[in-house]
Amino acid sequence: MPNRSITIKDVAAAAGVGIATVSRVLSGSGSVSPRTRERVLAAARELDYRPSALGRSLKLQRTGGIGLLVPDVTDPFCAGLVAGVLECAGSLGEHVIIDASHDDPAREAEIVDRLVEQRVDGIIALPTRGDAAHWTGARRVGLSVTFVDHATCGSDAVGTPAVLADDRGGVRSAVEYLVGLGHRRIGFLGGPAATPTGRLRAEAFTETLRDLAVTPDSGLLVRARSSRDSAYAAAASLFQRRSDLTAVLAGNHLLGEAAVLVAREFDLRVPADVSIAMIGDMAWAELCDPPLTAVARPARDMGYRACELLVRASDRTIERTRREGGRPVVLPTELIVRGSCGPPARTR
Amino acid sequence: MPNRSITIKDVAAAAGVGIATVSRVLSGSGSVSPRTRERVLAAARELDYRPSALGRSLKLQRTGGIGLLVPDVTDPFCAGLVAGVLECAGSLGEHVIIDASHDDPAREAEIVDRLVEQRVDGIIALPTRGDAAHWTGARRVGLSVTFVDHATCGSDAVGTPAVLADDRGGVRSAVEYLVGLGHRRIGFLGGPAATPTGRLRAEAFTETLRDLAVTPDSGLLVRARSSRDSAYAAAASLFQRRSDLTAVLAGNHLLGEAAVLVAREFDLRVPADVSIAMIGDMAWAELCDPPLTAVARPARDMGYRACELLVRASDRTIERTRREGGRPVVLPTELIVRGSCGPPARTR
DNA sequence: CTTGGGGCTGGAAACGTTTCCATATAGAGT
DNA sequence: ACTCTATATGGAAACGTTTCCAGCCCCAAG
Numbered sequence: 001m002p003n004r005s006i007t008i009k010d011v012a013a014a015a016g017v018g019i020a021t022v023s024r025v026l027s028g029s030g031s032v033s034p035r036t037r038e039r040v041l042a043a044a045r046e047l048d049y050r051p052s053a054l055g056r057s058l059k060l061q062r063t064g065g066i067g068l069l070v071p072d073v074t075d076p077f078c079a080g081l082v083a084g085v086l087e088c089a090g091s092l093g094e095h096v097i098i099d100a101s102h103d104d105p106a107r108e109a110e111i112v113d114r115l116v117e118q119r120v121d122g123i124i125a126l127p128t129r130g131d132a133a134h135w136t137g138a139r140r141v142g143l144s145v146t147f148v149d150h151a152t153c154g155s156d157a158v159g160t161p162a163v164l165a166d167d168r169g170g171v172r173s174a175v176e177y178l179v180g181l182g183h184r185r186i187g188f189l190g191g192p193a194a195t196p197t198g199r200l201r202a203e204a205f206t207e208t209l210r211d212l213a214v215t216p217d218s219g220l221l222v223r224a225r226s227s228r229d230s231a232y233a234a235a236a237s238l239f240q241r242r243s244d245l246t247a248v249l250a251g252n253h254l255l256g257e258a259a260v261l262v263a264r265e266f267d268l269r270v271p272a273d274v275s276i277a278m279i280g281d282m283a284w285a286e287l288c289d290p291p292l293t294a295v296a297r298p299a300r301d302m303g304y305r306a307c308e309l310l311v312r313a314s315d316r317t318i319e320r321t322r323r324e325g326g327r328p329v330v331l332p333t334e335l336i337v338r339g340s341c342g343p344p345a346r347t348r
Numbered sequence: 349m350p351n352r353s354i355t356i357k358d359v360a361a362a363a364g365v366g367i368a369t370v371s372r373v374l375s376g377s378g379s380v381s382p383r384t385r386e387r388v389l390a391a392a393r394e395l396d397y398r399p400s401a402l403g404r405s406l407k408l409q410r411t412g413g414i415g416l417l418v419p420d421v422t423d424p425f426c427a428g429l430v431a432g433v434l435e436c437a438g439s440l441g442e443h444v445i446i447d448a449s450h451d452d453p454a455r456e457a458e459i460v461d462r463l464v465e466q467r468v469d470g471i472i473a474l475p476t477r478g479d480a481a482h483w484t485g486a487r488r489v490g491l492s493v494t495f496v497d498h499a500t501c502g503s504d505a506v507g508t509p510a511v512l513a514d515d516r517g518g519v520r521s522a523v524e525y526l527v528g529l530g531h532r533r534i535g536f537l538g539g540p541a542a543t544p545t546g547r548l549r550a551e552a553f554t555e556t557l558r559d560l561a562v563t564p565d566s567g568l569l570v571r572a573r574s575s576r577d578s579a580y581a582a583a584a585s586l587f588q589r590r591s592d593l594t595a596v597l598a599g600n601h602l603l604g605e606a607a608v609l610v611a612r613e614f615d616l617r618v619p620a621d622v623s624i625a626m627i628g629d630m631a632w633a634e635l636c637d638p639p640l641t642a643v644a645r646p647a648r649d650m651g652y653r654a655c656e657l658l659v660r661a662s663d664r665t666i667e668r669t670r671r672e673g674g675r676p677v678v679l680p681t682e683l684i685v686r687g688s689c690g691p692p693a694r695t696r
Numbered sequence: 697c698t699t700g701g702g703g704c705t706g707g708a709a710a711c712g713t714t715t716c717c718a719t720a721t722a723g724a725g726t
Numbered sequence: 727a728c729t730c731t732a733t734a735t736g737g738a739a740a741c742g743t744t745t746c747c748a749g750c751c752c753c754a755a756g
Contacts, residue, residue, distance in 0.1 A: 007712055018736035053465045054406045055712030058741045074427045082421045086448050098446045100434050117401045284632030287608055366706035403742030406711045
């Protein structure tokens with residue numbers, strides 16, 4: 001019963017060679033005679049030898065691990081992102097250390113610290129706020145960081161590579177679609193103004209309306225915190241206060257959910273009485289009755305691209321990365337038209 | 349510009365002490381004078397020293413990492429599981445290396461190998477099949493494995509700790525509920541017979557029917573492979589072939605989705621024309637019209653418990669674990685009654 | 697004054713790799 | 727036969743920790 005795990009030394013002894021030779025055989029570098037190679041391979045197989053990544057990483061100063069930091073793995077968008085990262089990392093032979101920040105900057109900082117200790121080669125993050133001190137700290141100790149979904153607004157982290165969805169374009173396409181159907185009084189359910197995402201989508205909403213020469217109405221724009229309850233409350237208040245609106249655009253899937261629920265609660269037929277669209281496509285959008293029109297964001301692709309970007313960046317010097325990686329990668333969104341939007345009941 | 353990352357040696361030099369002393373200060377063990385401690389702490393802070401987990405793990409022969417292996421992170425059940433593991437691991441100071449098997453045993457074996465190389469302290473897995481060789485291999489090299497969702501059916505891995513949902517009880521409660529409403533011709537949409545889950549739920553279905561003295565009808569039990577298309581095809585074929593059925597129980601969420609879609613396609617009103625229930629509660633069940641009755645499985649709790657179990661097991665010897673951990677932990681399911689089930693239209 | 701012990705401290709070994717370098721061997725060219 | 731080169735091999739250092747052990751100093755007790 002082997003209580004001590006077997007090392008390269010054991011293999012060397014069993015094969016009657018030096019440990020350097022075993023290393024050469026197993027890593028495939030250097031030259032070894034076919035005869036020796038065979039003996040070593042046989043010994044390794046015989047002993048069921050598993051090389052330790054610890055020893056190797058220590059020597060090589062490179063772990064082949066990448067850190068992945070998302071707000072919440074149960075959020076479908078985050079899950080898609082994770083899947084993309086996993087796919088790319090797997091094909092590149094890297095492993096992924098994952099953790100969830102739950103939108104708490106303190107927790108995020110703690111996790112980044114842990115990842116630094118683990119000496120990951122880089123971090124992919126959907127940050128709570130990209131300008132926090134721990135991010136610049138991480139870059140200072142030499143590991144590359146890639147942001148996803150929204151980039152930093154701070155000044156210090158300029159040059160941090162980022163992979164974004166074209167949110168602005170996504171909102172625009174949805175608004176254009178609704179206006180094209182004849183809607184003029186369109187409600188917008190927005191996420192918290194404190195988050196980059198919440199801010200940006202609301203901006204894009206009003207901006208597009210202005211471009212389309214629809215008179216703005218600030219009473220039609222409502223904010224919610226990022227909880228189910230808050231989303232529901234916001235939707236309820238909007239529907240109650242403004243019975244004259246003919247369409248609603250939900251700024252995220254929580255708000256979309258709330259809009260659907262509240263419309264049902266108020267006995268509004270969709271899309272006859274009110275049209276509903278949502279930013280962020282979900283599996284359940286297809287299952288709604290009627291199926292919900294939504295703007296799909298390529299979560300999986302974003303994860304994949306971010307991972308590619310990160311690994312590529314790790315190979316270069318920080319300097320070169322900073323010089324080259326100025327522009328964030330922006331991936332297109334797609335308006336998926338389903339049955340939840342139609343012309344307004346009473347056109348004026 | 350420090351191109352070389354700073355080590356304990358640098359801190360020792362800066363503080364004018366030996367490296368042993370620095371280690372004692374930072375790890376909190378041993379005795380150091382307050383004066384020295386202060387100097388070391390100051391030096392570490394000054395240099396922004398981050399201890400390397402590589403060195404520590406190598407020396408301690410323990411990484412504090414746990415491997416997490418699920419079929420697919422975008423599956424809501426798996427996502428819940430991951431969240432639970434992350435929560436527990438975080439509070440225990442462990443980090444989590446995650447990967448997805450995509451239900452491919454070969455890929456799974458590869459991932460296990462990688463985790464062994466990384467010297468994780470243990471693995472939590474939702475295995476494709478618990479009896480595969482790589483699992484016994486992993487246990488042989490001394491790391492503890494905990495299965496989730498379904499345990500092994502093989503003989504070799506007896507004693508592998510497991511955390512399960514009471515699927516049998518869940519199916520039973522759903523069937524009892526439907527029969528209680530007056531249904532007698534209940535369709536069952538089952539997952540692949542090759543998977544433990546698919547087999548077990550179908551068994552529980554027929555078994556419960558027998559216990560309730562409802563005459564079985566093998567034409568009402570349909571299997572699908574685990575893809576959306578296959579699920580849809582199975583549901584369509586069942587509804588088409590057996591227009592006399594009054595209720596359908598979907599064996600997983602993919603099949604539940606398919607049942608809802610097909611019922612809508614066939615212009616069947618729910619629950620007036622057909623009642624639908626599903627194993628596995630999803631966020632979208634609430635959003636369906638009518639909301640879908642489902643059996644909730646405690647994904648997050650399962651992950652949390654599995655992680656607890658694993659870490660506890662790592663502290664003991666394999667022998668003791670094997671002796672103690674005979675019984676798997678079984679967590680209760682809950683039937684969530686919503687609006688998708690009612691009495692059959694024409695009772696006979 | 698001596699002895700003993702306890703609190704602090706630093707040197708060194710060990711953990712498992714990779715790789716540089718030195719050496720040994722064999723074959724080929726003169 | 728001698729040198730030269732290419733190939734094959736092993737020893738040893740290095741990576742960054744932790745911890746054992748030995749040594750030091752100082753104070754109290756004899």
